[in-house]
Amino acid sequence: MAINQKSFDQVTGALSSLDRNPQAVRQRVVALEKVLERAFTVPGTQYKVGLDAIVGLVPVVGDWVTGAMSAYLIWEARNLGMSKWQLARMSGNAVFDTAVGMVPFAGDLFDFVFKSNSRNLRIIKAHLDKHHPSTVIIEGEKL
Known part of the structure; x- marks a missing residue:
């Protein structure tokens, strides 16, 4: 399927309009990590699972979908200017x-x-805490 220049410009324009300030990035990656890793509690336990484990039950396709969602976290990290070593660990x-x-x-x-x-969220948070300390949140309140 070919894509014309107008469609390409619309998609890239929409992506570039994402808020890139560190606070907004922190909120997005925390929300995505919660959905992927700890959105639901296993009945009868306090163990949390997310879409990564649930969608992963669908053979091959489920793992590719959650892999793509994980790649989004890495893309956000790259946009924050994280080091190649950190990006390699996350990848x-x-x-x-x-x-x-x-x-x-x-x-x-x-x-x-x-x-x-x-694990990748911890790497991103460590970077944000060091390089953008104004984004730190404790118990729902911004410092």
């Missing part, structure tokens, strides 16, 4: 999670335990 987490998640049954169990997006 490694996402690729490892996606690859192992594609293994039938064992990969599904792995998705319930290995939370690559939570």
Whole structure:
């Protein structure tokens, strides 16, 4: 399927209009990590799972979809100006999670335990806390 220049310009214009200030980025990545890793509580336990584990139950397609969502976190990190080392660590987490998640049954169990997006969120938060301390939030209040 070919895309014409007008359509391309509309898509890139919409992407460039995303708010890139660090506070907005923090809110987006925290929200996405919550959806992917801890959106639901397993009944009868206090264990949290998200779309990564649930959608990952769909063979191959589920892991590709959640892998793409993980790639969005890495894209946001790149836009923050994070180092290549940090981006490589985050990419490694996402690729490892996606690859192992594609293994039938064992990969599904792995998705319930290995939370690559939570690991990547910690890397992003450490960067934001160091380079943009005004974005730190404690108990729902901005410092």
